[in-house]
Amino acid sequence: MxxxxxxxxxxxxxxxxxxxxxxxxxxxxxxxxxxxxxxxxxxxxxxxxxxxxxxxxxxxxxxxxxxxxxxxxxxxxxxxxxxxxxxxxxxxxxxxxxxxxxxxxxxxxxxxxxxxxxxxxxxxxxxxxxxxxxxxxxxxxxxxxxxRKTIIECNSVKVGDKLFLSKRLGVGIGCNAELKNLLDCTEVEELRSVISTSNRIGVELGKIDGVTAMTDVTGYGLRAELDKMTSSAGLRWRIRWESIGSLNSVCRMTLEELLDLETKLGKQNRKDTLQRETPPRYSSILAGDPQTNGPLLFSVDKNSIDEVSELFANEGTDLWAIGEVE
CATH class of the missing domain: 3.30.1330.10 (PurM-like, N-terminal domain)
Structure with missing residues (x-):
C-alpha cells in the first residue's frame, strides 16, 4: 500500500x-x-x-x-x-x-x-x-x-506606511483540513492554487521607491512577521483584522473546527505573542497560522499606493490592504 x-x-x-x-x-x-x-x-x-x-x-x-x-x-x-x-x-x-x-x-x-x-x-x-x-x-x-542596489530590508518601515499582503492566509489550517478530508473539490483547488502561486511580483515591488520594507509570512505566522517588521524601529502596527483575506474553507469554519485544525506550531505562535494586544480569537488563530510559500508582507509610503495597486492589477494578482504603521 x-x-x-x-x-x-x-x-x-x-x-x-x-x-x-x-x-x-x-x-x-x-x-x-x-x-x-x-x-x-x-x-x-x-x-x-x-x-x-x-x-x-x-x-x-x-x-x-x-x-x-x-x-x-x-x-x-x-x-x-x-x-x-x-x-x-x-x-x-x-x-x-x-x-x-x-x-x-x-x-x-x-x-x-x-x-x-x-x-x-x-x-x-x-x-x-x-x-x-x-x-x-x-x-x-x-x-x-x-x-546592484541596496536590497529591501524587512524592518525599514516608517510611521504612516500602509501594510499589504500579496496572498490569502490559512494554508496551515487548510492543509490539515485536506489531510482529514474536510474540504470539497473547490476548496482543495483554492488551497493548492494559493500555496503554489509564485511571489515573483516581489522583484517588481523592489523597483518601487515607495515600498519601504518587505518580508514573507512564514511558519511563525503573520503576527510574528509584523512584530519583526516594526519592533526594532520602536514602532507599532495596527491591523484591520476583517480586511485580511483567508481561504474560503477557513472562513466557513467554526471556532471549534479552527481550534481542532490549528497546527502545533500555530498554537505555540499564539502563546509566544500573547504579550501583544490580542485580536479577536478567530483572527488570533489566523495570525499565528504557519504559512508555507506564504504571502509577501510589505509596507508602502502613501504616495506610492497607486503605483503598487496598478502593478498588482496589471499582473491580475490579489492585493490585500490590511493596516498601517504607527
Whole structure:
C-alpha cells in the first residue's frame, strides 16, 4: 500500500520550524555571527564591483500528498526570501532527504520533477545539490541571486506606511483540513492554487521607491512577521483584522473546527505573542497560522499606493490592504 508522505512529517511545510521561544534558548550566549541578522537573506559584496551576492536557504517537510506539487511548493518557498528582498533568484542547489528504503524513489523523482519545472518557470538554474537517506522527507533549495542596489530590508518601515499582503492566509489550517478530508473539490483547488502561486511580483515591488520594507509570512505566522517588521524601529502596527483575506474553507469554519485544525506550531505562535494586544480569537488563530510559500508582507509610503495597486492589477494578482504603521 502506498504511504502518504504527509504521514512521515513531524510538521507540515514551514510548520516544522522551531518555535520562536526555542530559537531564543538555542541562540542565547552565542555570537551574532552564528545568529545572523534579522533579514530574510544573507548578502556578500564582490570586491571591485558594485554587486552583492544574495542568498538564502529553506527546506520543508511534506505539507501535501502530491509529490510533484510538494516539490513545486518547496522550491517557491525557498525562493520567497529573495523575492521578499526584491531580488530575482538565478541559481539554486537542491536539498533532498528521503526515506529511500521505506517509500522508494518514485516519489522522490516526482518531487525533483516539481522542482525542475518550477525553477525553469522562474528562470533559476539548478547548479547541483545533495541528497541523503533520512527517516522523514525534507526538500528545499539554497537559492542565489545578485543585486546592484541596496536590497529591501524587512524592518525599514516608517510611521504612516500602509501594510499589504500579496496572498490569502490559512494554508496551515487548510492543509490539515485536506489531510482529514474536510474540504470539497473547490476548496482543495483554492488551497493548492494559493500555496503554489509564485511571489515573483516581489522583484517588481523592489523597483518601487515607495515600498519601504518587505518580508514573507512564514511558519511563525503573520503576527510574528509584523512584530519583526516594526519592533526594532520602536514602532507599532495596527491591523484591520476583517480586511485580511483567508481561504474560503477557513472562513466557513467554526471556532471549534479552527481550534481542532490549528497546527502545533500555530498554537505555540499564539502563546509566544500573547504579550501583544490580542485580536479577536478567530483572527488570533489566523495570525499565528504557519504559512508555507506564504504571502509577501510589505509596507508602502502613501504616495506610492497607486503605483503598487496598478502593478498588482496589471499582473491580475490579489492585493490585500490590511493596516498601517504607527
Amino acid at each position: 502506498k504511504i502518504d508522505i504527509r504521514e512521515l512529517s513531524t510538521g507540515g511545510g514551514c510548520g516544522c520550524k522551531f518555535p520562536l521561544s526555542s530559537l531564543e534558548l538555542m541562540f542565547k550566549g552565542l555570537s551574532s555571527d552564528v545568529m545572523g541578522s534579522r533579514e530574510d537573506v544573507g548578502t556578500m559584496d564582490i570586491s571591485s564591483t558594485n554587486t552583492k551576492i544574495v542568498s538564502s536557504i529553506d527546506f520543508i517537510q511534506p505539507i501535501l500528498g502530491d509529490e510533484e506539487l510538494y516539490g513545486r511548493v518547496a522550491a517557491l518557498h525557498a525562493m520567497n526570501d529573495l523575492f521578499a528582498s526584491g531580488v530575482k533568484p538565478k541559481g539554486a542547489l537542491i536539498v533532498l532527504c528521503w526515506p529511500r528504503e521505506l517509500i522508494g524513489l518514485n516519489g522522490a523523482k516526482r518531487v525533483m520533477r516539481g522542482i525542475e519545472k518550477t525553477c525553469a518557470e522562474e528562470g533559476v538554474t539548478i547548479l547541483g545539490g545533495h541528497s541523503i537517506d533520512a527517516q522523514n522527507p525534507i526538500v528545499g533549495l539554497a537559492v542565489f541571486g545578485e543585486s
